[in-house]
Amino acid sequence: xxxxxxxxxxxxxxxxxxxxxxxxxxxxxxxxxxxxxxxxxxxxxxxxxxxxxxxxxxxxxxxxxxxxxxxxxxxxxxxxxxxxxxxxxxxxxxxxxxxxxxxxxxxxxxxxxxxxxxxxxxxxxxxxxxxxxxxxxxxxxxxxxxxxxxxxxxxxxxxxxxxxxxxxxxxxxxxxxxxxxxxxxxxxxxxxxxxxxxxxxxxxxxxxxxxxxxxxxxxxxxxxxxxxxxxxxxxxxxxxxxxxxxxxxxxxxxxxxxxxxxxxxxxxxxxxxxxxxxxxxxxxxx
Amino acid sequence: xxxxxxxxxxxxxxxxxxxxxxxxxxxxxxxxxxxxxxxxxxxxxxxxxxxxxxxxxxxxxxxxxxxxxxxxxxxxxxxxxxxxxxxxxxxxxxxxxxxxxxxxxxxxxxxxxxxxxxxxxxxxxxxxxxxxxxxxxxxxxxxxxxxxxxxxxxxxxxxxxxxxxxxxxxxxxxxxxxxxxxxxxxxxxxxxxxxxxxxxxxxxxxxxxxxxxxxxxxxxxxxxxxxxxxxxxxxxxxxxxxxxxxxxxxxxxxxxxxxxxxxxxxxxxxxxxxxxxxxxxxxxxxxxxxxxxxxxxxxxxxxxxxxxxxxxxxxxxxxxxxxxxxxxxxxxxxxxxxxxxxxxxxxxxxxxxxxxxxxxxxxxxxxxxxxxxxxxxxxxxxxxxxxxxxxxxxxxxxxxxxxxxxxxxxxxxxxxxxx
Numbered sequence: 001x002x003x004x005x006x007x008x009x010x011x012x013x014x015x016x017x018x019x020x021x022x023x024x025x026x027x028x029x030x031x032x033x034x035x036x037x038x039x040x041x042x043x044x045x046x047x048x049x050x051x052x053x054x055x056x057x058x059x060x061x062x063x064x065x066x067x068x069x070x071x072x073x074x075x076x077x078x079x080x081x082x083x084x085x086x087x088x089x090x091x092x093x094x095x096x097x098x099x100x101x102x103x104x105x106x107x108x109x110x111x112x113x114x115x116x117x118x119x120x121x122x123x124x125x126x127x128x129x130x131x132x133x134x135x136x137x138x139x140x141x142x143x144x145x146x147x148x149x150x151x152x153x154x155x156x157x158x159x160x161x162x163x164x165x166x167x168x169x170x171x172x173x174x175x176x177x178x179x180x181x182x183x184x185x186x187x188x189x190x191x192x193x194x195x196x197x198x199x200x201x202x203x204x205x206x207x208x209x210x211x212x213x214x215x216x217x218x219x220x221x222x223x224x225x226x227x228x229x230x231x232x233x234x235x236x237x238x239x240x241x242x243x244x245x246x247x248x249x250x251x252x253x254x255x256x257x258x259x260x261x262x263x264x265x266x267x268x269x270x271x272x273x274x275x276x277x278x279x280x281x282x283x284x285x286x
Numbered sequence: 287x288x289x290x291x292x293x294x295x296x297x298x299x300x301x302x303x304x305x306x307x308x309x310x311x312x313x314x315x316x317x318x319x320x321x322x323x324x325x326x327x328x329x330x331x332x333x334x335x336x337x338x339x340x341x342x343x344x345x346x347x348x349x350x351x352x353x354x355x356x357x358x359x360x361x362x363x364x365x366x367x368x369x370x371x372x373x374x375x376x377x378x379x380x381x382x383x384x385x386x387x388x389x390x391x392x393x394x395x396x397x398x399x400x401x402x403x404x405x406x407x408x409x410x411x412x413x414x415x416x417x418x419x420x421x422x423x424x425x426x427x428x429x430x431x432x433x434x435x436x437x438x439x440x441x442x443x444x445x446x447x448x449x450x451x452x453x454x455x456x457x458x459x460x461x462x463x464x465x466x467x468x469x470x471x472x473x474x475x476x477x478x479x480x481x482x483x484x485x486x487x488x489x490x491x492x493x494x495x496x497x498x499x500x501x502x503x504x505x506x507x508x509x510x511x512x513x514x515x516x517x518x519x520x521x522x523x524x525x526x527x528x529x530x531x532x533x534x535x536x537x538x539x540x541x542x543x544x545x546x547x548x549x550x551x552x553x554x555x556x557x558x559x560x561x562x563x564x565x566x567x568x569x570x571x572x573x574x575x576x577x578x579x580x581x582x583x584x585x586x587x588x589x590x591x592x593x594x595x596x597x598x599x600x601x602x603x604x605x606x607x608x609x610x611x612x613x614x615x616x617x618x619x620x621x622x623x624x625x626x627x628x629x630x631x632x633x634x635x636x637x638x639x640x641x642x643x644x645x646x647x648x649x650x651x652x653x654x655x656x657x658x659x660x661x662x663x664x665x666x667x668x669x670x671x672x673x674x675x676x677x678x679x680x681x682x683x684x685x686x687x688x689x690x691x692x693x694x695x696x697x698x699x700x701x702x703x704x705x
Contacts, residue, residue, distance in 0.1 A: 117342040119337070120340050130354065145447070147446070147482060147484065148447050149586070167563070169447050173586070173588065175588040176588045179565055179588050187351070192631050192643075194350075195350055199355060200361075228398060228440075229445070231484060239444055243362075244362040245362070247359065247361055247362045248364055250351070251355075251358075251359070252359035253355070
């Protein structure tokens with residue numbers, strides 16, 4: 001009798017608090033920029049609301065707002081991200097955290113995962129992390145950053161080195177990211193593995209055709225700008241990052257057309273929007 | 287393999303339980319980074335800007351990165367040593383220069399020319415209609431079609447962070463190797479501008495490399511530079527090169543050795559009051575003539591130079607936790623106080639007696655100047671789940687300064703730990 005009562009109480013507790021014991025949460029980490037309303041300005045609420053439908057408790061989500069115009073390790077970048085993730089985990093009892101990053105947000109998150117001893121908030125974040133789904137991460141930088149960080153040192157002052165570009169652009173030059181990948185960041189080929197999964201979604205092409213519906217999701221890409229920027233990029237790119245950079249750290253989850261609706265390809269803008277069922281893929285992963 | 291046998295330094299482990307175990311430091315490799323003498327000039331070392339004060343240790347299994355999902359592919363190859371390649375060059379000009387016309391040597395068709403204000407917010411109005419082009423002395427019409435000319439705002443929308451005061455255009459296939467003269471009317475005479483010439487279809491690529499990413503101040507730096515078309519590398523007539531400090535306030539010349547070899551006899555160290563986040567950069571500007579063709583290429587390569595302010599003192603001890611984990615206590619000698627980090631990759635022995643990498647340890651602590659120690663620990667569960675056993679080996683052992691962002695020591699082969 002006593003044993004039956006104990007079992008019943010145990011079952012009731014499990015049903016009542018089971019979801020608390022394994023509370024899944026999702027965090028949205030934006031890319032380069034100083035965001036104050038990333039929900040609307042970066043991800044869009046339609047996208048976030050669609051993805052969080054995959055949660056048992058749909059309130060267990062956080063949209064990060066930090067200053068990612070700084071170097072990734074800066075207190076306004078990784079420090080800010082760690083603060084918001086740590087607060088999310090502790091205030092909502094998150095035990096199973098899925099982090100969605102876009103573009104340079106992947107580098108800031110990878111900084112935390114690579115340097116758990118940098119900040120006493122980092123270990124808890126890593127421990128509670130299930131994995132990172134890195135949407136078009138700039139893991140190896142971009143030649144577009146190389147192109148704009150240049151002047152001629154023999155003909156002018158060095159002012160252009162620090163001129164109008166922010167530190168995040170400077171950091172995403174390809175030879176800079178090669179340095180940080182070699183010394184401070186983990187997960188690239190030949191380097192130790194990260195403590196949790198870092199799974200890449202790679203955008204492989206960009207459309208800018210007025211007669212192609214795919215061109216309009218997430219904001220129309222203008223052919224005028226594209227034809228110029230593509231001159232710096234490989235044939236496989238999302239218009240901003242080469243595929244090799246997007247798959248430069250962690251592991252490949254999928255190339256866009258493997259899973260998207262009708263095999264559509266994701267431009268750099270589209271990989272942070274609810275385009276071609278990407279939101280459903282991410283929702284079903286929670 | 288020959289080992290340098292050291293000891294179990296009981297003096298290091300006061301207060302902890304000392305295991306009767308043997309630890310050997312492995313031979314240093316030629317590629318290792320290590321100083322024999324700490325810097326005596328600590329006044330020039332900027333203060334540490336670390337914010338964390340608590341000692342933190344963390345370890346994990348290499349399998350954790352793959353937990354729960356099968357990878358569809360490995361990461362792309364990334365550079366094991368610093369290397370930069372370029373099919374482009376830059377010119378700094380003024381509005382006056384551009385009004386007169388600026389000569390741009392080209393080696394192939396399809397070049398992209400970008401003209402930007404050197405500073406943002408100038409309200410500079412660059413218009414395609416006001417461009418005048420001459421190719422090999424003959425006027426050509428500056429008609430590019432809507433797809434091949436773009437302003438700063440369009441490029442920004444595509445993610446290219448140029449200033450708004452930008453005009454970029456792609457040349458047609460009719461304009462190939464030769465001299466392009468570009469002029470633009472109605473510009474403020476003293477307006478500083480930068481012209482970027484990118485030749486994606488050119489066979490001529492310049493390449494600059496270094497043997498490693500990290501240097502200690504005073505070390506010799508040997509750059510490898512070449513310019514080739516995929517079939518041959520050619521001798522370059524003019525190479526100008528400098529090292530620039532992270533805050534861009536100081537430069538040092540890179541000298542040219544034999545052929546296209548470039549070198550710095552002693553890696554320079556910028557004098558800074560506070561750590562300048564960022565990296566040192568080599569800037570190389572090359573120009574030559576080959577079979578009647580002028581070839582220009584500029585390159586930038588990033589790396590780090592650190593003052594030798596700390597090193598592993600080659601004392602190590604093994605503390606024994608209550609479980610079956612690995613606890614290592616490494617001696618660290620420092621010239622200045624700071625927060626120091628040790629990274630270590632751990633290998634264990636499998637049933638066939640072969641070493642397999644299986645875990646990673648990281649630890650950081652504040653240390654005063656002088657002799658100190660950093661403790662590393664590996665979770666017993668990580669060892670158990672690996673199925674591996676002693677002897678263990680620590681490889682890729684690194685000593686870093688968190689508050690100044692220096693890599694101070696790196697050893698490919700660190701320690702062997704016998705059970």
